[in-house]
Amino acid sequence: MTVADALMLALGAIAVGSGVFVVTSAHLVRAGFYLVVSLGAIAGLYLVLGAELVAWVQILVYVGAVVVLLLFAVMLTRAPIGPSKDLDRPAAPAALIGGGVGLGLTVLLVDAFRWTEFELPPPGTGRRVGEQIFGAWVLPFEVLSILLLAALVGAIVLSRPDIGARPDPDAAARPDEPPPGPVDESAEVVARLQRIAARQSAAQERLRAQRAAEKVGGRLTHPDEIATQTATTREDVLKQKAHDVVFRAREAGPTLGQPDKTEISDSAARTIEGTSREIESRPIPDRPTRALPSGEAQDRAGNRALPKAPDQPGPDPDGEAT
Amino acid sequence: MHAVIPYVIAGLLFALGVYGVLRRRNAILVLMAVELMLNAVNLILVAADATIKSALGGVQPEAWAYPVPEPRAGAIFALFVIVLAAAEVGVGLAIVLQYYRLRRAVVLDEVALHEHDHERVTG
Known part of the structure; x- marks a missing residue:
């Protein structure tokens, strides 16, 4: 039992433990954060095994990009903040198959490697990996870049509703039906908007009543029609003033x-x-x-x-x- | 270093991923479980890179098997798998978001696979 063994056992315990929380947690966001912990522990395992570049790429790509993308998807699908009840199917068949896979793989690997010791290779530097990628593996590298480009284009095409959509064959049958918006609001958002509109109209009503009361008060002080006249022509006076300001300054x-x-x-x-x-x-x-x-x-x-x-x-x- | 430790960890992670894919109904959580499985495969690749070569002590290396003197192909395969996983997550989340936009749900049990409705052109 060396230092490397102890490190690998600890990091593996962290990775597997938080992986258990990833697949069992009732909170969507917590599952994402446990995934961060699990992937970070796996990056530590890569470091112990001597694959330094893979570890840093793992942290950059997985923890930095993929998990953030998953959390953005959690936000965009309006997942609830608290625990969700309907995230899971019944556990029995999944546990059976997952346990079977885990048991089988563990037995196979333990039987294959026993408790034999290996010497750790010297840690691979980025220079060596780079030489290999651009030397022996340059063709898969280029194919992979084309695949990334295809994935990019595919994601854009998928997420834009106006690209590649076939016309509805039933559209002629019901021409008066307006097409549904790409994002129409859910019921709670509609209710909130209606509440806001009601509050605004109430405030406008209050303001109008206040102004009417002021007008009545002005008429009481000036019994003639001057008050109403000034009230009606006040807007015109303001317009004239604005006109004067603009054009005289010009x-x-x-x-x-x-x-x-x-x-x-x-x-x-x-x-x-x-x-x-x-x-x-x-x-x-x-x-x-x-x-x-x-x-x-x-x-x-x-x-x-x-x-x-x-x-x-x-x-x-x-x-x-x- | 005992080689069995990273292999068993990878096997357990893969089993967790299988369990998550089968158990979860939410599409995003299924994608997270797929990430766990891909990481298990990566861990196998890196561990094999670190251990197999010293295990192959008496085997005569073939000339075509080692195009470069010091192969570290496991790390490179792991990098390739990471790139594949990134592309998979991008396209998968695009599909999930588009499905959510159409149906207001990301529950995989209720995806209607048998009925075929044309998508409508929305301005």
Whole structure:
């Protein structure tokens, strides 16, 4: 009993034990995670047996990709979180056949190898395996790559409903029936959507009632029809305001082909060098702001038309720099 | 190293995989059990790679059997089986998801094999 034997026994116990949980657990997700433990223990067995590259590929491909794919499938099929009752068939025939296979294989292998000892070979490095793959086994390697490509294409074709679907021969018999959607919702999702819609309509109703109460209050303060008029034309006023903001800002903005007025004034101010006071008194060039109300936009447009108006005598960082 | 240990572990894992395939009704769990079986085969291959060569002490090696001086074909076969398992899981899960999309179930007992209905073109 060497260190390698002890390691292999421990890792094998972990692998077989978690394998038992994989095939008996009532939780789908737990079965996936026990599969991770089992495959990791098998990777440890590969390491003990000297197949280093296989161990790392096992961890990369199985634990990293295959189990994640299985868990994604568990999610996409909307498996329940808790234990599921109907995962299993009756256990007797499966246990009979599985136990028979296990007993037969164990007896066969124990009889074949007895308790004879072997010396472990030197651990295989990735270099040796790579030389072999691309030397002696290059044809199976290429065939395997074609197989991977075929599997990729096949998976895509399978999971797209619009590729390769034959037309329904009974479609002419019932033309008025709409085709079922590729994913139509289950009953609980439909119920949840209906609840959300009901809540939203209730909230809208409340808001409408609140607004009506406000309107009544406004009418009480203004007994004339001004209140209703403002209430009706409020939207128009807002629209007009938005129109003013958009188009006035566009008119006041720089047009193509003509230099901006602020640019002209800037260059004029920069030609006078040496008199920092002149530059200091220059107003800060305003940036084009689009989302202002119309009055302020007009104000800014006026500022831009008269850029040297000394209404903003703030200190200018550009002036200090020059 | 006693060679019987990895072989027996592999045999037990294969038996567990057979039991899982026969016992489970959920298609994803059946695929997990198939993974266990494939790993058992991989373990056999790697263990044979580590042990058989030293067992074949007095056997005269054939020239065609060893195209390269130091064969480690077991590890390479194990790599090939891993690739096959990855492809199998990809296509198998695509089939399972498509079946779930059509029938809202992944229970293998209720797959109607005898009735043949054409799939409909869904926009």
